[in-house]
Amino acid sequence: MSYLNKAALRSKTGFWPNNRGTIIGVTLLAVVILIVPFTATPAMMNIAVFSLIFALPAIGLSLLMGLAGQVSLGQAAFFAIGAYTHAILLQKFEMPGLVAAVGGVVAAMLAALLVGLPMLRLRGHYLALATLGLGFIVMIAVREWEFTGRTTGIYGYGRPEVFGVPIDNNGLFFWFVAPFVLLGLVLALNLTRSRAGRALSAVNDSELAAESLGVNTYALRVKVFTLSAGFAGLGGVFYAYQVQIVSPQVAEFHVSVELLLMVVIGGLGSVWGAIAGAFIVELLSEGLRDLIPAIIPGATGEVQLIGYGLVLILVIILLPGGLYQVVKTAWAAITSRIAARRADATGPAGAAALPGGAADGGTGEAPTRAFGGLPGEGRSGSDANDVAATSDDDAEGSAPVPTVSTPVAAGTPILEVRGLTKRYGGVVAVDDVTLTVPAGQIMGLIGPNGAGKTTCFNMITGAIAPTSGTVSFLGSEIQGRKPHVGAEAGLTRTFQNLQVFSSTDVLGNVYMGRYRKGRAGILRGMLGLQGREQYRHEEIARDILETMQLGDVSGLAAGDLPFGRQRMMEVCRALASEPALLLLDEPMAGLSGREREMLATLLRRLRDAGLTIVLVEHDVAQVMALADSVAVLDDGVLIAHGDPESVRNDPAVIVAYLGTDAEEAEAELKELEEHA
Amino acid sequence: MTDFLQLTVAGLSQGSVYALLAVGLIATYTVRHVVNIAQGDYATLAGLGSISLVTAGVPLPVAILIALVSVTLASVLIERLVISRVKNLTTLVSIILTLGVSTLLQAIMLLVWGAEAKRLPAFPGSDLNLGGVSIRSQELWMLGALVVVGGGVLLFYEKTRWGKALRASAEQPVAARIVGISPAAASIIAFAIAGFVGAAAGVVSSPIYLSIWSGGLLLGLKGFVAAVLGGLVSFRAAIVGALLLGIIESYVAGYVASGWKDAVAFFILIIVLIIRPAGLVLRPNAVRV
Numbered sequence: 001m002s003y004l005n006k007a008a009l010r011s012k013t014g015f016w017p018n019n020r021g022t023i024i025g026v027t028l029l030a031v032v033i034l035i036v037p038f039t040a041t042p043a044m045m046n047i048a049v050f051s052l053i054f055a056l057p058a059i060g061l062s063l064l065m066g067l068a069g070q071v072s073l074g075q076a077a078f079f080a081i082g083a084y085t086h087a088i089l090l091q092k093f094e095m096p097g098l099v100a101a102v103g104g105v106v107a108a109m110l111a112a113l114l115v116g117l118p119m120l121r122l123r124g125h126y127l128a129l130a131t132l133g134l135g136f137i138v139m140i141a142v143r144e145w146e147f148t149g150r151t152t153g154i155y156g157y158g159r160p161e162v163f164g165v166p167i168d169n170n171g172l173f174f175w176f177v178a179p180f181v182l183l184g185l186v187l188a189l190n191l192t193r194s195r196a197g198r199a200l201s202a203v204n205d206s207e208l209a210a211e212s213l214g215v216n217t218y219a220l221r222v223k224v225f226t227l228s229a230g231f232a233g234l235g236g237v238f239y240a241y242q243v244q245i246v247s248p249q250v251a252e253f254h255v256s257v258e259l260l261l262m263v264v265i266g267g268l269g270s271v272w273g274a275i276a277g278a279f280i281v282e283l284l285s286e287g288l289r290d291l292i293p294a295i296i297p298g299a300t301g302e303v304q305l306i307g308y309g310l311v312l313i314l315v316i317i318l319l320p321g322g323l324y325q326v327v328k329t330a331w332a333a334i335t336s337r338i339a340a341r342r343a344d345a346t347g348p349a350g351a352a353a354l355p356g357g358a359a360d361g362g363t364g365e366a367p368t369r370a371f372g373g374l375p376g377e378g379r380s381g382s383d384a385n386d387v388a389a390t391s392d393d394d395a396e397g398s399a400p401v402p403t404v405s406t407p408v409a410a411g412t413p414i415l416e417v418r419g420l421t422k423r424y425g426g427v428v429a430v431d432d433v434t435l436t437v438p439a440g441q442i443m444g445l446i447g448p449n450g451a452g453k454t455t456c457f458n459m460i461t462g463a464i465a466p467t468s469g470t471v472s473f474l475g476s477e478i479q480g481r482k483p484h485v486g487a488e489a490g491l492t493r494t495f496q497n498l499q500v501f502s503s504t505d506v507l508g509n510v511y512m513g514r515y516r517k518g519r520a521g522i523l524r525g526m527l528g529l530q531g532r533e534q535y536r537h538e539e540i541a542r543d544i545l546e547t548m549q550l551g552d553v554s555g556l557a558a559g560d561l562p563f564g565r566q567r568m569m570e571v572c573r574a575l576a577s578e579p580a581l582l583l584l585d586e587p588m589a590g591l592s593g594r595e596r597e598m599l600a601t602l603l604r605r606l607r608d609a610g611l612t613i614v615l616v617e618h619d620v621a622q623v624m625a626l627a628d629s630v631a632v633l634d635d636g637v638l639i640a641h642g643d644p645e646s647v648r649n650d651p652a653v654i655v656a657y658l659g660t661d662a663e664e665a666e667a668e669l670k671e672l673e674e675h676a
Numbered sequence: 677m678t679d680f681l682q683l684t685v686a687g688l689s690q691g692s693v694y695a696l697l698a699v700g701l702i703a704t705y706t707v708r709h710v711v712n713i714a715q716g717d718y719a720t721l722a723g724l725g726s727i728s729l730v731t732a733g734v735p736l737p738v739a740i741l742i743a744l745v746s747v748t749l750a751s752v753l754i755e756r757l758v759i760s761r762v763k764n765l766t767t768l769v770s771i772i773l774t775l776g777v778s779t780l781l782q783a784i785m786l787l788v789w790g791a792e793a794k795r796l797p798a799f800p801g802s803d804l805n806l807g808g809v810s811i812r813s814q815e816l817w818m819l820g821a822l823v824v825v826g827g828g829v830l831l832f833y834e835k836t837r838w839g840k841a842l843r844a845s846a847e848q849p850v851a852a853r854i855v856g857i858s859p860a861a862a863s864i865i866a867f868a869i870a871g872f873v874g875a876a877a878g879v880v881s882s883p884i885y886l887s888i889w890s891g892g893l894l895l896g897l898k899g900f901v902a903a904v905l906g907g908l909v910s911f912r913a914a915i916v917g918a919l920l921l922g923i924i925e926s927y928v929a930g931y932v933a934s935g936w937k938d939a940v941a942f943f944i945l946i947i948v949l950i951i952r953p954a955g956l957v958l959r960p961n962a963v964r965v
Contacts, residue, residue: 124768125768129949130945130950136939140938254779264772309782310776316773317762
């Protein structure tokens, strides 16, 4: 999936929306749509109508590819299901147009839900090929089924009527489709900026990190897949109306290729791009149908395919981000030039502040920069700065810590691990580990390299499933479940190898930590009814950054931070979810001495506030100084567990670290002591 | 019973085509992690090319030889001009990319050879009749091609130093480079093999199953279904899977309805993918944490 991210999500985006861009864009498009029928030639009008019809499934596909990070090669299947259902309801059951249309959309969505539930468990290319197979199955089914009219298809139903006015020419039909395309566009754009859209964008950056913050990737993907099919179904409904006959052609593979091409040309995952792509592909198709027979006499059939093939190859090789990338790059060049000129005028002081925000200040649309916009309008960060000012004064001492949740009283078990075992073939990585973590403590998990610490961690958080044993968190068993299950209950983690969401800024990363605390679903997101909620969580995320002294970099792309600050940002992100149990995987690694001290102080203060912390760490001295209890793993076996002092003197632990047998180790120690 | 055996024979011969294409797909997947949607188009390209040569008066064996060599070169050319041009080619992008290649190849074939299906003359040999079950000599040629070409590729990959090195270059590009295999060379060889195997499938099947510009996609996808049955890595499992697929298709065509034949492969694909996805994934791209 990484390609999709890199190509389309490369934008280093600020947190703030650019709704004005969307409003201007949609208004402009509406105006164009209004005047097109007055000015276009009949041939152009025909192309324009089909562009709008195909824009709907293309928008759906762009959501699927951009948001859910899934490629479907069978989008035509849902387009066809919508078209057939609509035509059959009209012709065989003589239903009113509106009912038939709703039927078409619902049928497509139901079909998608049905096949999506099992298929979306598949990864990347397997899903792509499964959808391709689905496309063929639908095509063959409608071709062979008596009910769908076999090869002749369904025909003989009426044209639509609106308030008694029959929609019987291309101009009227264009206006008939247009409102739905505009509405679809706005809903899709809203979705990319919603809580769900941001979560999916985060999933594309790091699925594991997103799930560890409570994102149920699978459920979201199923929803987007279904929604995408709904768009395709609606397109199919209009298609059935326009061509007045629905035959197996509509389900053919090259329709899916055409839709894929629209999205690829437009820029993977860009909703505006999908609409532009639809128009370009329709234009290309009509142009080639005229052009090629003129060049090569006697050429008939699907000659436009030559253009599809060429364009698809060229775009992927030369322009992987599609039109969206072109527009974005051009816009960035323009704005930076303007900014430079302005900076010249105001002097060098202004110039220094620009690079962070100038590039994306006004790109207007940002479908896959899912962190690019909130429905609310601009607000300066002034009150957040006030917080920073106060917290700076007492950074080391009694500065406030982010809120933590304390579901159980200190001292009572919050996490219980029993008989946890992981085997890889004949190798036992973790062998029968049993541990209890009391609430309100810091527990250190140490051990030599390859002792199974991280494996243990991954089993507790749900990143991998244990071979046997149980993990119960707050009384409910979570072993073998996905990481979001534990995360929803208040168990979250950081990562040894950083897992930052690189497509957004620091604030966007920490905001994702708030995911668990949000409620808005896909529907609310699409309708743009979650501004207040997002605003509130964004505020909290900003406060956390200020508290943790990262406020100054909140607008920077997360990947641009120095390593140590990225690590701190991950801790902030985890804390933003107000966890009850925080698991830190080698949090000290790569930090400078001062940063280590800061982190240690913070962890103590968090513990004092009631948070339970488990940390895996290489730095034994740090753990001994920090932890209330220490567990030692060696070769997958828990060899010691107790307070730091007793663990330090445990012969078995000494052996594990020095690699000799107990007596030798003791002798060596004694010798060392004597020398001292 | 005769019907049953007759359908089985037909299924085996069709399955041998799928098997050859599956071998080609695995050849490129193991080395490059590319799912080559254009694999089936190699077959139609070779079929149509050899038909033109034979029509022009070229003797059949020579025509076949030229077709095999040209398609092999075409596959290498595609690797150089298209596949190798994309940096960080993921499998998913490779599908979109080779879909473009496949579409382009089909359109070229449509323009050059027209929309009608064409047939290559049958290879020499006489048909057999075993207890009422007739076996066409061409069907034996097809199975023979699978044994010789498919078996050859299998032995090359599994037994020779070069073949093992090719596989290694996919798993460990750096290590492979150290022992002297450049990833570029490995990729070229893999695509040459894929082109040759695809072309062989195309020429041996053309006398019975005809060659048509648009036919390659479906053929290639069925080869892919077989390759998935082999976990995208095992030639043997894929060949067995391909023959089974051919036979099942043949029964469906004979006992159910011929129109549904083509849907079978995709039902199998989806069911296999869903029931045993983990077993099919060669190296799950687990993130190290």
